[in-house]
Structures are given as C-alpha cells and as structure tokens.
Amino acid sequence: MRAEKRWTQEDLALEVGVSRQTINAIEKEKFDPSLPTAFRIARLFDLPIEKVFDYEDE
Amino acid sequence: MNTKNTRKQNQGRLAMWTLSWTASTALVAFGPKFLWNESTGPTLLALLLNVGIGVGMILANRRLFEGLDELERKIHLEALALTMGLTLIVGIAYSLLDSTNIIPWDAEISFLVIFMGLCYLAALVLNQRRYR
Structure with a gap:
C-alpha cells in the first residue's frame, strides 16, 4: 500500500509522527499501533481503518 | 508531535x-x-x-x-521493567552474600549502579533487535 504511493518508510513515519522503526515494525506485524496512530495511517491512505488493519485473536 | x-x-x-x-x-x-x-x-x-x-x-x-513514540516507549519500558526486576533479585542476593560472609568484601551500592546501567543497556539492545 505504501509502495503504491511511492512513499518510503521514512516519508510515512514523518507524516504519521512516529519513527521509521515503528513503521517497519507495524509493516512486519511485530508491533500493533495505538488507535490514534492507526487512524492517522488510515487517514493518510484515505481509507477506512478496517481496510488498512485487521484484527485477529492471538 | x-x-x-x-x-x-x-x-x-x-x-x-x-x-x-x-x-x-x-x-x-x-x-x-x-x-x-x-x-x-x-x-x-x-x-x-x-x-x-x-x-x-x-x-x-x-x-x-x-x-518518544509508542514503540520506543514500549522498548524502554520493557527494558526498565527487566532492569528493575533483575536489580532487585541480584541486589538482595549480593547483600545476602555479604551478610552471610560468603564474600570477604562489603557489598557496595556502586556494584548495583553499574549492574543496573549494563542491564538497561543490554535490554535496550535486545529489544531494539526484537522490533527491527
């Protein structure tokens, strides 16, 4: 999704206001973002949050 | 932000x-x-x-x-929790070694300070790798 927009992790991190490491960890599903961060990311892609993130019981 | x-x-x-x-x-x-x-x-x-x-x-x-952002805070908090737990356990054990005369020298607080620093550093490095 990010690649489609031709954004680097650094670009997205700057827009969302987190570190590049955080974007990388979210993309690799190693870290679940907080709700505000998830909403900010969804808003940047102009998509509803459920189209960007899905929830699975661990 | x-x-x-x-x-x-x-x-x-x-x-x-x-x-x-x-x-x-x-x-x-x-x-x-x-x-x-x-x-x-x-x-x-x-x-x-x-x-x-x-x-x-x-x-x-x-x-x-x-x-810090949310992931960085998590990394630091986990490192702090590990450091606190280990310092408590190692500190009490070290003090007991002194009070039971198993070690011939006095248990100095400086040992714990150095131990805490090294422990926090190691936990941070390990956690950084975990979320890389």
Missing part, C-alpha cells in the same frame, strides 16, 4: 543534567576530604545541590520519554 530536532534537544538536555549530577556526586564524595576539610556545612550544601540536580535529571528523563 516531536521532531528529530526536539528529540536531539531532549537528549542533549538529559546528557547535560546527567553530567552535572555526576560532577555534583563527585563533589560530595571528594569535596569533604580535598576541598573543605571535612566541614559539615559545605558537605550538606553540596548534598542538597546533588539532590536538586538529581531531580532535574529525572525531569529531563521524563521529558525525553514524552518525546
């Missing part, structure tokens, strides 16, 4: 407070013998200064934490 520059400023502030605190600790430790001839008044003043700067250092650390 904090930028990289703000973070660098916060890190710089914390480094400055930490250096000042270390210098004031040295003043309390060595001042009585080398600077003011074991006089109580200056020692108490130096100690008050040391505690005051210590409070400043804690506030600077809190400010740095507030500037």
